[in-house]
Amino acid sequence: MRLSSFFLPTLKETPTEAQIVSHRLMLRAGMIRQTSAGIYAWLPLGHRVLKNIERIVREEQNAAGAQELLMPTIQSADLWRESGRYDDYGKEMLRITDRHDRDMLFGPTNEEMITDIFRAFVKSYKQLPINLYHIQWKFRDEIRPRFGVMRGREFLMKDAYSFDIDSAGAKRSYQAMFLAYLRTFARMGLKAIPMRADTGPIGGDLSHEFIILAETGESAVFCHKDWTETDVLAGAPGYDGDLQGFFDQTTARYAATEEMHDPAVCPVAEADLVTARGIEVGHIFYFGTKYSKPMGAAVAGPDGSPVLVEMGSYGIGVSRLVAAIIEASHDDAGIIWPDAVAPFDVGLISLKKGDAACDAACEDLYAKLSAAGKAVLYDDRDERPGPKFADMDLIGVPWHLVVGPRGLKSGVVELKRRATGERIELSAEAALAKLLG
RNA sequence: CGGGGCGUGGCGCAGUCUGGUAGCGCGCCAGUUUUGGGUACUGGAGGCCCCCGGUUCGAAUCCGGGCGCCCCGACCA
Numbered sequence: 001m002r003l004s005s006f007f008l009p010t011l012k013e014t015p016t017e018a019q020i021v022s023h024r025l026m027l028r029a030g031m032i033r034q035t036s037a038g039i040y041a042w043l044p045l046g047h048r049v050l051k052n053i054e055r056i057v058r059e060e061q062n063a064a065g066a067q068e069l070l071m072p073t074i075q076s077a078d079l080w081r082e083s084g085r086y087d088d089y090g091k092e093m094l095r096i097t098d099r100h101d102r103d104m105l106f107g108p109t110n111e112e113m114i115t116d117i118f119r120a121f122v123k124s125y126k127q128l129p130i131n132l133y134h135i136q137w138k139f140r141d142e143i144r145p146r147f148g149v150m151r152g153r154e155f156l157m158k159d160a161y162s163f164d165i166d167s168a169g170a171k172r173s174y175q176a177m178f179l180a181y182l183r184t185f186a187r188m189g190l191k192a193i194p195m196r197a198d199t200g201p202i203g204g205d206l207s208h209e210f211i212i213l214a215e216t217g218e219s220a221v222f223c224h225k226d227w228t229e230t231d232v233l234a235g236a237p238g239y240d241g242d243l244q245g246f247f248d249q250t251t252a253r254y255a256a257t258e259e260m261h262d263p264a265v266c267p268v269a270e271a272d273l274v275t276a277r278g279i280e281v282g283h284i285f286y287f288g289t290k291y292s293k294p295m296g297a298a299v300a301g302p303d304g305s306p307v308l309v310e311m312g313s314y315g316i317g318v319s320r321l322v323a324a325i326i327e328a329s330h331d332d333a334g335i336i337w338p339d340a341v342a343p344f345d346v347g348l349i350s351l352k353k354g355d356a357a358c359d360a361a362c363e364d365l366y367a368k369l370s371a372a373g374k375a376v377l378y379d380d381r382d383e384r385p386g387p388k389f390a391d392m393d394l395i396g397v398p399w400h401l402v403v404g405p406r407g408l409k410s411g412v413v414e415l416k417r418r419a420t421g422e423r424i425e426l427s428a429e430a431a432l433a434k435l436l437g
Numbered sequence: 438c439g440g441g442g443c444g445u446g447g448c449g450c451a452g453u454c455u456g457g458u459a460g461c462g463c464g465c466c467a468g469u470u471u472u473g474g475g476u477a478c479u480g481g482a483g484g485c486c487c488c489c490g491g492u493u494c495g496a497a498u499c500c501g502g503g504c505g506c507c508c509c510g511a512c513c514a
Contacts, residue, residue, distance in 0.1 A: 009447085011447090011448060011449095011464090012448075012449095012463065012464070012475070013448050013449050013462095013463065013464090014448090014449085015448070015449080016443085016448095016449075016450095016507075017443095017506070017507050017508090018507095019507080019508070034506090036505090036506090037505085037506065037507090090512090091438095092512075092513080108513095109514090138514080140512095140513065140514085142512075142513070143438070143511080143512065143513095144438095144508095144509095144510085144511095144512090146507085146508080151513075151514090155514065156514090157514050158514090159514085209514095218513090280513085280514065281514075282514070283513090283514060315514050316514070317514030318514085319514085320514055321514090351472080351473055352472070352473090383475095384471080384472060384473095384474090384475075384476070385472075385473050385474060385475095386472095386473090386474045386475040386476080387474090387475050388474085388475090389473085389474045389475085390474070390475050391475090393474090402473080404472095404473055405472095405473090406473065407473085414473090
Protein backbone atom coordinates (compact mmCIF):
# COMPACT_ATOMS: atom_id res chain seq x y z
CA MET A 1 0.00 0.00 0.00
CA ARG A 2 1.30 3.42 -0.95
CA LEU A 3 0.81 5.90 1.82
CA SER A 4 0.22 8.68 -0.71
CA SER A 5 -3.11 7.03 -1.55
CA PHE A 6 -3.88 5.24 1.74
CA PHE A 7 -6.72 6.67 3.80
CA LEU A 8 -4.81 7.35 6.99
CA PRO A 9 -5.98 10.48 8.80
CA THR A 10 -3.34 10.75 11.53
CA LEU A 11 -3.55 13.56 14.05
CA LYS A 12 -0.73 15.55 15.55
CA GLU A 13 -2.79 16.65 18.49
CA THR A 14 -4.83 14.50 20.81
CA PRO A 15 -8.59 15.03 20.89
CA THR A 16 -9.68 16.05 24.39
CA GLU A 17 -12.24 13.31 24.87
CA ALA A 18 -9.62 10.56 24.86
CA GLN A 19 -8.44 9.81 28.38
CA ILE A 20 -6.55 6.55 28.13
CA VAL A 21 -3.54 5.86 25.99
CA SER A 22 -5.11 3.28 23.70
CA HIS A 23 -8.00 5.58 22.86
CA ARG A 24 -5.67 8.52 22.25
CA LEU A 25 -3.41 6.47 20.02
CA MET A 26 -6.26 4.90 18.08
CA LEU A 27 -7.61 8.36 17.30
CA ARG A 28 -4.22 9.83 16.51
CA ALA A 29 -3.28 6.88 14.32
CA GLY A 30 -6.47 7.26 12.32
CA MET A 31 -7.81 3.84 13.28
CA ILE A 32 -11.31 4.77 14.39
CA ARG A 33 -13.87 7.52 14.23
CA GLN A 34 -16.53 7.92 16.88
CA THR A 35 -20.03 8.26 15.46
CA SER A 36 -22.06 8.25 18.71
CA ALA A 37 -21.32 7.54 22.36
CA GLY A 38 -19.71 4.12 22.43
CA ILE A 39 -20.13 3.51 18.70
CA TYR A 40 -17.23 3.66 16.29
CA ALA A 41 -16.42 3.40 12.62
CA TRP A 42 -13.28 1.43 11.86
CA LEU A 43 -11.04 3.24 9.40
CA PRO A 44 -8.71 1.26 7.12
CA LEU A 45 -5.77 1.02 9.53
CA GLY A 46 -7.94 -0.02 12.47
CA HIS A 47 -9.88 -2.39 10.28
CA ARG A 48 -6.72 -4.21 9.24
CA VAL A 49 -5.80 -4.82 12.88
CA LEU A 50 -9.33 -5.88 13.77
CA LYS A 51 -9.30 -8.40 10.92
CA ASN A 52 -5.93 -9.79 11.99
CA ILE A 53 -7.16 -10.35 15.51
CA GLU A 54 -10.35 -11.91 14.19
CA ARG A 55 -8.28 -14.25 12.01
CA ILE A 56 -6.19 -15.49 14.93
CA VAL A 57 -9.28 -16.05 17.04
CA ARG A 58 -10.90 -17.97 14.19
CA GLU A 59 -7.85 -20.16 13.57
CA GLU A 60 -7.58 -21.10 17.22
CA GLN A 61 -11.29 -21.79 17.57
CA ASN A 62 -11.17 -24.05 14.54
CA ALA A 63 -8.08 -25.81 15.87
CA ALA A 64 -9.94 -26.50 19.10
CA GLY A 65 -12.75 -28.15 17.17
CA ALA A 66 -15.31 -25.36 17.20
CA GLN A 67 -17.27 -24.66 14.02
CA GLU A 68 -18.01 -21.22 12.68
CA LEU A 69 -21.46 -20.07 11.70
CA LEU A 70 -23.03 -16.62 11.60
CA MET A 71 -26.13 -15.51 13.45
CA PRO A 72 -27.93 -12.19 12.92
CA THR A 73 -27.52 -9.08 15.04
CA ILE A 74 -31.29 -8.56 15.26
CA GLN A 75 -33.24 -11.10 17.27
CA SER A 76 -36.85 -11.72 18.13
CA ALA A 77 -37.93 -11.00 21.70
CA ASP A 78 -39.86 -14.28 21.80
CA LEU A 79 -36.72 -16.37 22.20
CA TRP A 80 -35.70 -14.28 25.14
CA ARG A 81 -39.10 -14.63 26.73
CA GLU A 82 -38.62 -18.38 26.55
CA SER A 83 -35.41 -18.28 28.56
CA GLY A 84 -36.82 -15.68 30.90
CA ARG A 85 -34.09 -13.18 30.15
CA TYR A 86 -36.23 -10.67 28.25
CA ASP A 87 -37.19 -9.11 31.54
CA ASP A 88 -33.98 -9.93 33.41
CA TYR A 89 -31.62 -8.22 31.02
CA GLY A 90 -32.90 -4.75 31.75
CA LYS A 91 -32.06 -1.51 30.02
CA GLU A 92 -28.74 -2.77 28.79
CA MET A 93 -30.60 -4.53 26.02
CA LEU A 94 -31.47 -2.36 23.04
CA ARG A 95 -35.10 -3.06 22.27
CA ILE A 96 -36.51 -2.31 18.85
CA THR A 97 -39.98 -2.44 17.41
CA ASP A 98 -40.47 -3.30 13.76
CA ARG A 99 -43.20 -1.94 11.46
CA HIS A 100 -45.65 -4.61 12.60
CA ASP A 101 -45.05 -3.66 16.23
CA ARG A 102 -43.18 -6.88 16.87
CA ASP A 103 -40.69 -6.75 19.71
CA MET A 104 -37.16 -7.18 18.44
CA LEU A 105 -33.78 -6.53 19.95
CA PHE A 106 -30.17 -6.00 18.94
CA GLY A 107 -28.42 -9.05 20.33
CA PRO A 108 -26.19 -8.52 23.37
CA THR A 109 -25.27 -12.24 23.28
CA ASN A 110 -26.63 -15.35 21.59
CA GLU A 111 -27.37 -18.17 24.05
CA GLU A 112 -31.07 -18.20 23.19
CA MET A 113 -30.59 -18.13 19.46
CA ILE A 114 -27.94 -20.84 19.35
CA THR A 115 -30.04 -23.02 21.62
CA ASP A 116 -32.95 -22.56 19.26
CA ILE A 117 -30.80 -23.57 16.28
CA PHE A 118 -29.45 -26.55 18.20
CA ARG A 119 -32.79 -27.91 19.30
CA ALA A 120 -34.18 -27.65 15.79
CA PHE A 121 -31.60 -30.00 14.31
CA VAL A 122 -29.79 -32.04 16.92
CA LYS A 123 -31.79 -35.00 18.14
CA SER A 124 -29.33 -37.65 19.27
CA TYR A 125 -26.48 -37.89 21.76
CA LYS A 126 -24.47 -39.43 18.91
CA GLN A 127 -24.20 -35.97 17.33
CA LEU A 128 -22.48 -34.60 20.40
CA PRO A 129 -20.27 -32.93 21.39
CA ILE A 130 -20.78 -29.82 19.29
CA ASN A 131 -19.21 -26.40 19.68
CA LEU A 132 -20.54 -23.60 17.47
CA TYR A 133 -19.24 -20.04 17.35
CA HIS A 134 -19.57 -16.85 15.43
CA ILE A 135 -17.82 -13.50 15.30
CA GLN A 136 -20.51 -10.88 15.21
CA TRP A 137 -21.30 -7.37 16.39
CA LYS A 138 -23.08 -7.09 19.70
CA PHE A 139 -24.86 -4.18 21.28
CA ARG A 140 -25.10 -3.57 25.00
CA ASP A 141 -26.52 -0.24 25.97
CA GLU A 142 -23.95 0.44 28.67
CA ILE A 143 -24.83 3.02 31.27
CA ARG A 144 -21.55 4.69 30.60
CA PRO A 145 -19.56 3.76 27.55
CA ARG A 146 -15.97 4.99 27.80
CA PHE A 147 -12.35 4.53 26.85
CA GLY A 148 -13.02 4.27 23.13
CA VAL A 149 -13.53 0.74 21.88
CA MET A 150 -12.48 -0.63 25.28
CA ARG A 151 -16.02 -0.22 26.51
CA GLY A 152 -18.10 0.54 23.48
CA ARG A 153 -21.82 -0.07 23.27
CA GLU A 154 -21.40 -1.78 19.93
CA PHE A 155 -18.49 -4.22 19.90
CA LEU A 156 -17.23 -7.20 17.97
CA MET A 157 -17.30 -10.44 19.94
CA LYS A 158 -16.44 -14.03 19.26
CA ASP A 159 -18.92 -16.16 21.13
CA ALA A 160 -18.84 -19.94 21.15
CA TYR A 161 -21.41 -22.34 22.60
CA SER A 162 -20.75 -25.95 23.50
CA PHE A 163 -23.30 -28.75 23.79
CA ASP A 164 -22.57 -32.02 25.58
CA ILE A 165 -24.55 -35.01 26.74
CA ASP A 166 -23.29 -34.86 30.32
CA SER A 167 -21.35 -32.65 32.70
CA ALA A 168 -18.13 -34.61 32.22
CA GLY A 169 -18.28 -33.87 28.50
CA ALA A 170 -19.20 -30.24 29.14
CA LYS A 171 -16.22 -29.81 31.44
CA ARG A 172 -13.96 -31.21 28.77
CA SER A 173 -15.40 -28.73 26.27
CA TYR A 174 -14.75 -26.00 28.82
CA GLN A 175 -11.17 -27.10 29.29
CA ALA A 176 -10.60 -27.17 25.52
CA MET A 177 -11.75 -23.57 25.27
CA PHE A 178 -9.62 -22.71 28.29
CA LEU A 179 -6.57 -23.95 26.43
CA ALA A 180 -7.66 -22.36 23.15
CA TYR A 181 -7.94 -19.00 24.88
CA LEU A 182 -4.46 -19.20 26.33
CA ARG A 183 -3.11 -20.02 22.88
CA THR A 184 -5.13 -17.27 21.21
CA PHE A 185 -3.90 -14.51 23.48
CA ALA A 186 -0.33 -15.76 23.43
CA ARG A 187 -0.31 -15.54 19.65
CA MET A 188 -1.22 -11.88 19.95
CA GLY A 189 1.75 -11.24 22.18
CA LEU A 190 -0.39 -10.99 25.29
CA LYS A 191 -0.03 -12.67 28.63
CA ALA A 192 -3.60 -13.41 29.61
CA ILE A 193 -4.22 -14.78 33.08
CA PRO A 194 -7.30 -16.91 33.70
CA MET A 195 -9.04 -15.94 36.93
CA ARG A 196 -11.97 -17.49 38.71
CA ALA A 197 -14.86 -15.16 38.16
CA ASP A 198 -18.42 -14.35 38.97
CA THR A 199 -20.82 -15.71 36.42
CA GLY A 200 -22.97 -12.59 36.23
CA PRO A 201 -26.20 -12.53 34.22
CA ILE A 202 -25.06 -15.37 31.95
CA GLY A 203 -25.38 -17.65 34.94
CA GLY A 204 -23.74 -20.94 35.81
CA ASP A 205 -21.34 -22.40 38.32
CA LEU A 206 -17.91 -22.44 36.65
CA SER A 207 -16.35 -19.44 35.04
CA HIS A 208 -12.98 -17.87 34.24
CA GLU A 209 -12.12 -14.41 33.05
CA PHE A 210 -9.00 -13.95 30.97
CA ILE A 211 -7.26 -10.84 32.14
CA ILE A 212 -4.29 -9.00 30.78
CA LEU A 213 -2.39 -6.76 33.14
CA ALA A 214 -2.32 -3.06 32.29
CA GLU A 215 -2.23 0.06 34.41
CA THR A 216 -5.44 1.36 32.90
CA GLY A 217 -7.35 -1.85 33.52
CA GLU A 218 -10.85 -1.39 34.85
CA SER A 219 -10.66 -3.87 37.68
CA ALA A 220 -8.20 -4.73 40.40
CA VAL A 221 -6.73 -8.22 40.18
CA PHE A 222 -4.53 -10.40 42.34
CA CYS A 223 -2.26 -13.24 41.30
CA HIS A 224 0.79 -15.21 42.25
CA LYS A 225 3.94 -13.66 40.81
CA ASP A 226 4.68 -16.91 38.98
CA TRP A 227 2.03 -15.87 36.49
CA THR A 228 4.11 -12.97 35.30
CA GLU A 229 7.34 -14.94 35.16
CA THR A 230 6.55 -18.24 33.50
CA ASP A 231 5.14 -19.49 30.23
CA VAL A 232 1.73 -20.97 30.98
CA LEU A 233 1.68 -22.91 27.74
CA ALA A 234 4.94 -24.74 28.38
CA GLY A 235 3.94 -28.37 28.54
CA ALA A 236 0.38 -27.75 27.34
CA PRO A 237 -1.28 -30.83 25.82
CA GLY A 238 -2.98 -31.14 22.45
CA TYR A 239 -6.80 -31.03 22.32
CA ASP A 240 -6.96 -34.81 22.48
CA GLY A 241 -4.51 -34.89 25.38
CA ASP A 242 -4.81 -34.51 29.14
CA LEU A 243 -6.90 -31.35 29.28
CA GLN A 244 -8.03 -32.02 32.82
CA GLY A 245 -4.46 -32.31 34.05
CA PHE A 246 -3.43 -29.10 32.31
CA PHE A 247 -6.48 -27.28 33.60
CA ASP A 248 -5.92 -28.45 37.19
CA GLN A 249 -2.25 -27.59 37.10
CA THR A 250 -2.85 -24.15 35.58
CA THR A 251 -5.72 -23.14 37.81
CA ALA A 252 -3.91 -24.31 40.92
CA ARG A 253 -1.78 -21.19 40.64
CA TYR A 254 -3.60 -18.36 42.39
CA ALA A 255 -5.30 -15.64 40.36
CA ALA A 256 -8.51 -13.82 41.22
CA THR A 257 -10.47 -10.73 40.37
CA GLU A 258 -11.41 -8.26 43.05
CA GLU A 259 -14.88 -9.78 43.61
CA MET A 260 -13.40 -13.22 44.17
CA HIS A 261 -10.34 -12.20 46.15
CA ASP A 262 -10.48 -12.32 49.93
CA PRO A 263 -7.21 -11.24 51.57
CA ALA A 264 -8.20 -13.11 54.71
CA VAL A 265 -8.12 -16.49 53.01
CA CYS A 266 -5.69 -15.81 50.17
CA PRO A 267 -3.25 -18.74 50.01
CA VAL A 268 -0.40 -16.69 48.54
CA ALA A 269 2.21 -15.13 50.80
CA GLU A 270 2.20 -11.37 50.59
CA ALA A 271 5.69 -11.29 49.09
CA ASP A 272 4.55 -13.51 46.23
CA LEU A 273 1.28 -11.72 45.52
CA VAL A 274 1.00 -9.36 42.58
CA THR A 275 -1.65 -6.68 42.90
CA ALA A 276 -2.44 -5.03 39.60
CA ARG A 277 -5.09 -3.66 37.28
CA GLY A 278 -6.48 -5.85 34.56
CA ILE A 279 -8.43 -5.75 31.31
CA GLU A 280 -10.87 -8.56 30.68
CA VAL A 281 -10.42 -9.85 27.13
CA GLY A 282 -12.20 -13.17 27.43
CA HIS A 283 -14.73 -14.92 29.63
CA ILE A 284 -15.78 -18.57 29.66
CA PHE A 285 -18.77 -20.14 31.39
CA TYR A 286 -20.07 -23.59 32.13
CA PHE A 287 -23.73 -23.31 32.99
CA GLY A 288 -25.20 -26.77 32.57
CA THR A 289 -28.89 -26.76 31.66
CA LYS A 290 -29.64 -23.12 32.43
CA TYR A 291 -30.85 -22.56 28.86
CA SER A 292 -31.48 -26.09 27.61
CA LYS A 293 -34.05 -26.63 30.34
CA PRO A 294 -36.38 -23.66 29.80
CA MET A 295 -35.95 -23.91 26.05
CA GLY A 296 -36.36 -27.65 25.85
CA ALA A 297 -33.05 -28.49 24.20
CA ALA A 298 -32.87 -32.24 24.75
CA VAL A 299 -31.50 -35.12 22.71
CA ALA A 300 -32.15 -38.82 22.82
CA GLY A 301 -29.71 -40.55 25.15
CA PRO A 302 -28.31 -44.07 24.76
CA ASP A 303 -31.49 -45.58 26.23
CA GLY A 304 -33.70 -43.50 23.94
CA SER A 305 -35.06 -41.21 26.60
CA PRO A 306 -34.55 -37.44 26.34
CA VAL A 307 -31.57 -35.82 28.06
CA LEU A 308 -31.17 -32.06 28.53
CA VAL A 309 -27.88 -30.95 27.01
CA GLU A 310 -25.11 -29.44 29.13
CA MET A 311 -23.94 -26.11 27.79
CA GLY A 312 -21.12 -23.63 28.07
CA SER A 313 -20.41 -20.30 26.41
CA TYR A 314 -17.13 -18.66 25.60
CA GLY A 315 -16.56 -15.03 24.68
CA ILE A 316 -13.64 -13.02 23.36
CA GLY A 317 -13.87 -9.26 22.98
CA VAL A 318 -12.35 -8.91 19.52
CA SER A 319 -12.69 -5.14 19.19
CA ARG A 320 -11.66 -4.64 22.81
CA LEU A 321 -8.49 -6.61 22.11
CA VAL A 322 -7.36 -3.93 19.68
CA ALA A 323 -7.33 -1.41 22.52
CA ALA A 324 -6.03 -3.91 25.07
CA ILE A 325 -3.02 -4.74 22.93
CA ILE A 326 -2.20 -1.05 22.62
CA GLU A 327 -2.50 -0.62 26.38
CA ALA A 328 -0.01 -3.44 26.78
CA SER A 329 2.31 -2.38 23.98
CA HIS A 330 3.13 1.27 23.29
CA ASP A 331 5.63 4.00 24.09
CA ASP A 332 5.73 7.79 23.96
CA ALA A 333 5.99 7.79 20.18
CA GLY A 334 2.99 5.58 19.57
CA ILE A 335 1.78 2.03 19.14
CA ILE A 336 4.08 -0.99 19.04
CA TRP A 337 2.15 -3.76 17.29
CA PRO A 338 3.08 -7.36 17.98
CA ASP A 339 4.01 -8.91 14.61
CA ALA A 340 0.97 -11.18 14.48
CA VAL A 341 -1.63 -8.39 14.60
CA ALA A 342 0.26 -5.52 12.94
CA PRO A 343 -1.64 -3.76 10.15
CA PHE A 344 1.50 -3.93 8.01
CA ASP A 345 4.63 -6.04 8.29
CA VAL A 346 7.03 -3.43 6.96
CA GLY A 347 7.00 0.35 6.70
CA LEU A 348 9.12 1.44 3.77
CA ILE A 349 10.21 5.04 4.16
CA SER A 350 11.52 7.01 1.22
CA LEU A 351 13.51 9.91 2.60
CA LYS A 352 13.52 11.85 -0.62
CA LYS A 353 10.77 11.38 -3.10
CA GLY A 354 11.86 12.55 -6.52
CA ASP A 355 15.47 11.49 -6.12
CA ALA A 356 16.03 9.02 -8.95
CA ALA A 357 18.17 6.56 -7.02
CA CYS A 358 15.95 6.74 -3.96
CA ASP A 359 12.75 6.22 -5.96
CA ALA A 360 14.23 3.30 -7.87
CA ALA A 361 15.51 1.57 -4.75
CA CYS A 362 12.17 2.00 -2.97
CA GLU A 363 10.14 0.73 -5.92
CA ASP A 364 12.37 -2.31 -6.15
CA LEU A 365 12.12 -3.11 -2.44
CA TYR A 366 8.38 -2.48 -2.46
CA ALA A 367 7.86 -4.86 -5.38
CA LYS A 368 10.03 -7.60 -3.94
CA LEU A 369 8.60 -7.47 -0.44
CA SER A 370 5.04 -7.39 -1.78
CA ALA A 371 5.72 -10.27 -4.15
CA ALA A 372 7.01 -12.28 -1.21
CA GLY A 373 3.68 -11.79 0.54
CA LYS A 374 4.64 -9.04 2.98
CA ALA A 375 2.14 -6.30 3.75
CA VAL A 376 4.16 -3.17 3.04
CA LEU A 377 3.20 0.39 3.80
CA TYR A 378 5.33 2.46 1.44
CA ASP A 379 5.60 6.07 2.51
CA ASP A 380 6.03 7.65 -0.90
CA ARG A 381 4.64 11.01 0.15
CA ASP A 382 6.48 14.16 -0.80
CA GLU A 383 7.22 15.01 2.80
CA ARG A 384 10.24 15.69 4.90
CA PRO A 385 11.75 12.80 6.86
CA GLY A 386 10.48 14.08 10.21
CA PRO A 387 6.77 13.55 9.67
CA LYS A 388 7.43 10.23 7.98
CA PHE A 389 9.38 8.86 10.94
CA ALA A 390 6.82 10.23 13.36
CA ASP A 391 3.86 8.71 11.52
CA MET A 392 5.50 5.32 11.13
CA ASP A 393 6.31 5.24 14.85
CA LEU A 394 2.79 6.38 15.71
CA ILE A 395 1.04 3.66 13.73
CA GLY A 396 3.46 1.11 15.12
CA VAL A 397 4.55 -0.93 12.10
CA PRO A 398 7.03 -3.56 13.44
CA TRP A 399 9.84 -3.02 10.90
CA HIS A 400 10.86 0.26 9.31
CA LEU A 401 12.98 0.13 6.19
CA VAL A 402 14.49 3.56 5.62
CA VAL A 403 15.88 4.42 2.22
CA GLY A 404 17.63 7.70 1.50
CA PRO A 405 20.07 9.19 -1.01
CA ARG A 406 22.86 9.48 1.54
CA GLY A 407 22.79 5.81 2.46
CA LEU A 408 22.35 4.66 -1.10
CA LYS A 409 25.59 6.40 -2.06
CA SER A 410 27.43 4.07 0.26
CA GLY A 411 25.22 1.14 -0.66
CA VAL A 412 23.17 0.85 2.52
CA VAL A 413 19.62 1.19 3.79
CA GLU A 414 18.51 1.33 7.40
CA LEU A 415 16.39 -1.28 9.11
CA LYS A 416 14.71 -0.35 12.36
CA ARG A 417 12.84 -2.54 14.80
CA ARG A 418 9.98 -0.50 16.19
CA ALA A 419 9.75 -2.36 19.49
CA THR A 420 13.37 -1.88 20.52
CA GLY A 421 14.36 1.16 18.50
CA GLU A 422 17.40 -0.79 17.34
CA ARG A 423 18.67 0.34 13.92
CA ILE A 424 21.17 -1.32 11.65
CA GLU A 425 22.63 -0.27 8.32
CA LEU A 426 22.94 -2.97 5.72
CA SER A 427 22.70 -3.53 1.99
CA ALA A 428 19.26 -3.62 0.40
CA GLU A 429 19.77 -7.32 -0.37
CA ALA A 430 20.66 -8.09 3.22
CA ALA A 431 17.63 -6.14 4.45
CA LEU A 432 15.38 -8.13 2.14
CA ALA A 433 16.91 -11.37 3.31
CA LYS A 434 16.36 -10.40 6.93
CA LEU A 435 12.75 -9.34 6.41
CA LEU A 436 11.90 -12.40 4.36
CA GLY A 437 13.92 -14.83 6.42
C1' C B 438 -29.25 7.16 36.77
C1' G B 439 -26.54 10.53 40.72
C1' G B 440 -22.33 14.12 40.71
C1' G B 441 -18.94 17.37 37.68
C1' G B 442 -17.64 19.64 32.91
C1' C B 443 -17.81 20.87 27.74
C1' G B 444 -20.13 22.23 22.77
C1' U B 445 -16.68 28.39 18.35
C1' G B 446 -13.24 26.16 10.46
C1' G B 447 -10.50 19.14 10.23
C1' C B 448 -7.70 19.10 15.44
C1' G B 449 -6.31 21.97 19.99
C1' C B 450 -8.09 26.43 22.05
C1' A B 451 -9.17 32.11 23.09
C1' G B 452 -13.34 35.31 22.88
C1' U B 453 -18.88 34.64 26.83
C1' C B 454 -18.25 37.57 33.06
C1' U B 455 -18.95 43.44 30.93
C1' G B 456 -23.77 42.29 23.84
C1' G B 457 -21.06 46.00 18.78
C1' U B 458 -16.93 43.63 11.85
C1' A B 459 -15.39 35.84 14.63
C1' G B 460 -9.70 35.26 16.32
C1' C B 461 -4.94 32.26 17.44
C1' G B 462 -1.81 27.74 16.90
C1' C B 463 -1.64 23.19 14.23
C1' G B 464 -3.46 20.89 9.84
C1' C B 465 -5.13 21.83 4.48
C1' C B 466 -4.11 24.40 -0.73
C1' A B 467 -0.37 27.35 -3.94
C1' G B 468 4.59 29.22 -4.34
C1' U B 469 9.59 29.94 -2.64
C1' U B 470 12.94 27.60 0.69
C1' U B 471 14.70 23.40 3.25
C1' U B 472 16.11 18.10 2.94
C1' G B 473 18.33 11.70 7.59
C1' G B 474 13.54 12.71 13.45
C1' G B 475 7.03 17.04 12.90
C1' U B 476 12.04 23.45 8.37
C1' A B 477 11.19 28.70 7.44
C1' C B 478 8.71 32.55 4.82
C1' U B 479 4.72 34.53 1.64
C1' G B 480 -0.10 34.11 -0.16
C1' G B 481 -4.90 31.47 0.10
C1' A B 482 -9.31 28.40 1.17
C1' G B 483 -12.38 26.91 4.96
C1' G B 484 -17.16 28.84 10.24
C1' C B 485 -25.73 27.44 10.21
C1' C B 486 -20.23 30.05 16.84
C1' C B 487 -24.83 22.46 18.78
C1' C B 488 -30.37 23.38 17.89
C1' C B 489 -35.10 26.04 18.82
C1' G B 490 -37.38 30.15 21.01
C1' G B 491 -37.03 34.90 23.70
C1' U B 492 -34.84 39.90 25.16
C1' U B 493 -32.40 43.83 22.22
C1' C B 494 -31.30 48.72 17.21
C1' G B 495 -27.81 44.62 17.51
C1' A B 496 -26.62 37.93 20.51
C1' A B 497 -20.96 33.24 20.02
C1' U B 498 -21.90 36.42 24.44
C1' C B 499 -27.92 37.63 28.23
C1' C B 500 -32.68 34.50 29.40
C1' G B 501 -35.80 29.82 28.67
C1' G B 502 -36.13 25.02 26.60
C1' G B 503 -33.96 20.98 24.03
C1' C B 504 -29.92 17.88 21.95
C1' G B 505 -25.04 15.95 21.87
C1' C B 506 -20.33 14.64 24.03
C1' C B 507 -16.62 13.84 27.98
C1' C B 508 -15.06 12.77 33.13
C1' C B 509 -16.06 10.33 38.42
C1' G B 510 -19.42 6.19 40.62
C1' A B 511 -22.66 1.18 40.42
C1' C B 512 -23.02 -2.91 35.56
C1' C B 513 -20.19 -5.62 31.49
C1' A B 514 -16.49 -9.03 26.07
